[in-house]
Amino acid sequence: MRAMKIVTVVGARPQFVKAAVVSRAIQAHNAHCEISRLTEVIVHTGQHYDETMSQIFFEEMEIPTPAYNLGVGSGSHAAQTGEILMKLEPVLLAEQPDVVLVYGDTNSTLAAALAAAKLNMPIGHVEAGLRSYNRAMPEEINRILTDHISTFLFCPTPTSVSILRQEGITQGVHLTGDVMFDASLHYAAIAETRSNALAQHRLLPQHYYLATVHRPVNADVMEQMQHILRAFCQFEFPVVFPVHPRTQKIVEAILAHDGDFGHVSQLRLIEPVGYFDMLTLEKHARAIITDSGGVQKEAYFFRVPCVTLRQETEWVETVETGWNRLCAIDEEEIVARVRSAQGGEWIPVFGDGAASAQIVNILLRDVLSQ
Ligand code: UD1
Ligand code: UDP
Numbered sequence: 594m595r596a597m598k599i600v601t602v603v604g605a606r607p608q609f610v611k612a613a614v615v616s617r618a619i620q621a622h623n624a625h626c627e628i629s630r631l632t633e634v635i636v637h638t639g640q641h642y643d644e645t646m647s648q649i650f651f652e653e654m655e656i657p658t659p660a661y662n663l664g665v666g667s668g669s670h671a672a673q674t675g676e677i678l679m680k681l682e683p684v685l686l687a688e689q690p691d692v693v694l695v696y697g698d699t700n701s702t703l704a705a706a707l708a709a710a711k712l713n714m715p716i717g718h719v720e721a722g723l724r725s726y727n728r729a730m731p732e733e734i735n736r737i738l739t740d741h742i743s744t745f746l747f748c749p750t751p752t753s754v755s756i757l758r759q760e761g762i763t764q765g766v767h768l769t770g771d772v773m774f775d776a777s778l779h780y781a782a783i784a785e786t787r788s789n790a791l792a793q794h795r796l797l798p799q800h801y802y803l804a805t806v807h808r809p810v811n812a813d814v815m816e817q818m819q820h821i822l823r824a825f826c827q828f829e830f831p832v833v834f835p836v837h838p839r840t841q842k843i844v845e846a847i848l849a850h851d852g853d854f855g856h857v858s859q860l861r862l863i864e865p866v867g868y869f870d871m872l873t874l875e876k877h878a879r880a881i882i883t884d885s886g887g888v889q890k891e892a893y894f895f896r897v898p899c900v901t902l903r904q905e906t907e908w909v910e911t912v913e914t915g916w917n918r919l920c921a922i923d924e925e926e927i928v929a930r931v932r933s934a935q936g937g938e939w940i941p942v943f944g945d946g947a948a949s950a951q952i953v954n955i956l957l958r959d960v961l962s963q
Contacts, residue, residue, distance in 0.1 A: 594627070594629065594630055595628065595629045595630070595961050596631075596632065597629065597631050597632070597692070597957065597960055597961055598631075598634065598690045599619070599631060599633045599634070599692055599693075599694055599956070600635075600684070600685060600688050600692075600694070601633055601635045601636065601693075602636045602694070602701060602705035603635065603637060603638070603701065604637060604638030604641060604701030605641045605697075605699040605701055606641050606646050606647070606865075607697055607699075607773075607885075607887045608696040608697055608701065608702075609647065609650035609651065609654065610650065610654070610773060610868060610887065611696045611697060611772045611773060612656065612694075612696055613654035613655075613776060613780075614948075614949040615694065615719065615772060615953065616633060616657060617655075617779070618950045618952065618953040619631045619633050619953055622953055629957055629961060631953070633657065634661075634688050634690065635656070635657055635659040635661075636659060636660065636662075636681065637659035637661070637662045638663045638665050638680075638681070638701040638704070639662055639663050639664040639665045640666075640667075640699060640701045642664075642666055643838060645864055645865040645867070649867040649868075650867070650868055653780075653787075653867050653869055654780065661684050663677060663680040663684075670700060670731060673700045673704075674700045674703060675704075677700065677701060677704035677708070678707055681704065682708050682712070685709060685712055685714060686712065690714060691715070691960050692716070692717050692744070692745070692956060693706070693709035693714050693717070694716075694717045694719060695709075695716060695717070695719070695739060696720060697719070698720070698732035698733075698736040699735060700731070700735065702735050702736075702739050703735040703739055706738070706743065707738070707742070710742040715744040715960065716739075717743065717744065717745035717952070718739050718740060718743040718745065718746050718747065719747045719772060719952060720747070720749055720753075721746035721747055721753060721757065722750075722753025722757040722762075722766075723756075723907040724737075724756050725905050727904070729810075730808075730810075732886075737760075740762060741760075741762070743765070744765050745767065745955065745956065746762065746765055746766045746767065747767055747948075747952050747955075748766060748767065748768050749769070749771035749772075749773075749774075749943060749948070750768075750771065750910060750943060751768060752910065753768075754766055754768050765959075767952075769944065769951040769952050769955070770943055770944015770946070770947065770948035770951065771890065771943035772949050772952070773887055773890055774894055774944055774946055774948065775944075775946050775947065775948050775949050777894045778894075779946075780872060781876065781895075783869065784868075784872045788869040788872070788873040790866065790869075790870035790874050791873065791877060794831075794833055794861055794874075796833060796874075796877070799878075800830050801830050801831040801832070801833055801879060802825075802831070802833070802878060802880055802881070802882055802931060803832075803834075803874045803878040803882070803883075804832050804881070804883065805834070805835060805837065805882075805883045805888050806818070806834075806837065806840050806883070806884050807837035807839050807840055807884065807885065808884040808902075808903065810903075811903075812839050812840040813839070815846070818843050818844065819851065820922050820923055820924045820927065821924075821927065822844065822847055822848070822851075822860070824925075824927035824928050825859075825882075826859060826860050827924075827928050828928070829859075830859070831859050832859060832860050832882070833863060833874060834861060834862050834863065835865045835866045835871070836864070838865070844862065871891075872895075875895055878897050879897075879898075880897065880898040880899065880934040881900070882899075882900045882902065882931055883900075883902065884901065884902040884903050886906075886908065889917055890911065890943065892916065893908075893910075893911045893916050893939075893943075898917075898935050898936055899911065899916060899917040899918070899934070900917075900920050900927070900931050900934050901917055901918065902920055902927070903919060904919065904921070905919065910940075910942045910943075914939065914942075915935070915936065915937020915938060916936055918934065
């Protein structure tokens with residue numbers, strides 16, 4: 594029997610969603626194959642720690658309990674990244690994995706990749722080759738550096754493969770499709786029976802908008818958030834807005850200062866929701882308004898028009914097909930874009946829903962053959 598050990602490092606909400614389906618593919622492999630065995634050791638950096646930002650995803654998506662929690666919590670970029678580096682190194686030395694899997698573009702991603710690279714351990718980057726070409730975004734730095742030190746680059750789309758090629762990265766690049774598409778397909782079916790989010794928030798299908806905002810350029814700037822909240826209060830339909838903890842204080846401050854803009858009943862500020870409720874809210878929304886990377890894609894998966902509160906997006910296919918439109922942070926423009934949001938052409942650009950199985954198969958083939 595041949596064996597391979599994977600250390601998976603996650604820390605932030607979108608990483609739990611992505612890693613969940615790869616964990617499922619690992620377990621499915623072990624259940625069906627007797628000649629090779631995979632061991633997955635999950636490390637949670639602790640970057641996200643609120644129950645609604647972390648634990649709920651492990652429970653709903655049945656992600657194996659992390660063997661380690663580094664407990665780094667919140668902090669500056671340097672403090673967070675540095676602490677993960679320091680705390681992860683002894684874990685990697687003790688575990689001696691065949692490959693370290695990292696996801697997306699957070700500080701947990703970069704710190705884990707750097708810790709592994711310095712120990713000469715192979716790194717697999719899931720969601721490689723994404724670029725916004727805006728280096729003011731912390732995620733852009735994290736993506737570029739992680740891609741350039743990774744051994745296996747698992748790309749969600751053909752665009753991401755060609756971006757890596759332009760940067761001279763061709764070795765170890767695999768077009769697998771998007772693990773978030775796998776997740777949406779698998780868990781949306783379960784969410785059908787497990788979520789009553791519409792009834793709970795008194796919403797009718799197609800008669801509400803769903804919003805999320807957490808990018809520092811929006812969520813950390815009073816003027817930007819004032820434009821956004823004022824826009825949200827102008828619609829004839831409710832706007833259900835699960836508020837990310839980064840955004841919480843500024844939203845409270847604006848409402849305390851500006852009142853309810855005269856339309857408070859249409860704005861439904863709620864706590865961050867679990868994945869089942871989120872999928873349900875996304876699927877039935879009239880349109881989605883967001884600055885999240887993952888939520889833009891999920892809007893596309895469910896064929897829901899999306900307005901993205903950013904100047905650029907990494908997920909260019911969602912815009913090119915007509916489902917997603919970028920929008921300046923201006924009250925009137927947000928209102929106009931959301932009112933006119935519409936669908937477009939739907940092409941299976943994010944793969945066939947089997948990206949996670951492909952990732953596991955590539956690792957089995959390429960790591961075990963070394
Ligand atoms: C991080 C990622 C971002 C990703 C987002 C997903 C980086 C640089 N950013 O942004 O790419 O899109 O996660 O949600 O890695 N907080 C809590 N409780 C928590 C977590 C955070 O209260 O469980 C608050 C803290 O005040 C913290 C702030 O949110 O300072 C920001 O958290 P942080 O993890 O630094 O960045 P995010 O904005 O969540
Ligand atoms: N999400 C969720 N509950 C929420 C908001 C988001 O389950 O209240 C899910 C969402 O469906 C997607 C992921 O979290 O799968 C996206 O994470 P986030 O927007 O925090 O990060 P980003 O994708 O921008 O990095």
